Amino acid sequence: MQHAAVAGYEISTDAERLDIDVIHRFLAEESYWARGVPRSTVEKAVENSICFGVYTDTAQIGLARVVTDKATFALLADVFILKEHRGKGLSKWLMQCVIEHDHLQGLRRLLLLTSDAHSLYGQFGFGPLGAPARFMEVLRADIYQSQ
Template structure:
C-alpha cells in the first residue's frame, strides 16, 4: 500500500515526502494530551524513524498514525489523530484498517499502543488490555517537553 483512496477526496499514504511536519507538530504540541509542548526537532526525528500513515483531504494533511517497528517482531502504534474538522466520517477506522493490514506489519509477535480515551476504536482491530502487565516496565517522563 503506497496510497489508498476513500470517497470524499480523502486518501491515506505512506509516502514520507507528503507528510506536513507543521500540521503534525502543531497537533502534537498544542492539541494532543500525550505530547504537549513537544519540540519540532523531536517530531521530525520521530517521523524520520517511523512508518507513517498520513491522512489527506486533497493536498492537506488532516491525520496521522505513526508506527515504530522493526518490521519483523514488534511495533508500537503512536501519534494517531484526525483533525477535529474531519472527525465523525469513519476516517480513524479506515486509518486503523490500513495500519493493521499493512504488509510490513504482518506476522509481528506484538503490536502495542497507549491510549487514554480510544479503547473502543482499538478493540475493533484486535487490541486488548495487557494480558500480563507485570511483565512490562517503563521509564515515564510525562513533563519532559514542558521543562524545555
C-alpha cells in the same frame, strides 16, 4: 477485510507528503500525550517511523505513526484526525490501513497507549495487556515541558 476509502480523502505512507507543521501543531497544542513536544523531536520521530498520512486534496488532516523493527514488534503512536474532519469514519479506515500494511504482518506484539479511544482500537484486536506485571517503563511524563 477491505475497508472502503472515504470519499474525498486519501491515506499514504509517502514520507515526502508529510506536513511536519500540521503534525507538530496538533501534537504540541492539541494532543494530551505530547503537549509541548519540540518540533525537532517530531521531525526525528517521523523520520524513524512508518507514517500513515491522511489527506484531503493536498492538505494533511491526520496521522498514525508506527515504530517497528518490521519483524517482531511495533508501537502505534500519534494517531489523530483533525477535529473538523472527525465523524466520517477516517479513524477506522486509518486503523485498517495500519493493520493491513505489509511491514506490519506477522508481528508478535503490537502495542499502543490510549486514554480515550479503547472502543476504536478494540475493533482491531487491541485489548488490555495480557501480563502487565511483565512490562516495565521509564516514564518522563514532563519531558516536553522541561525542554
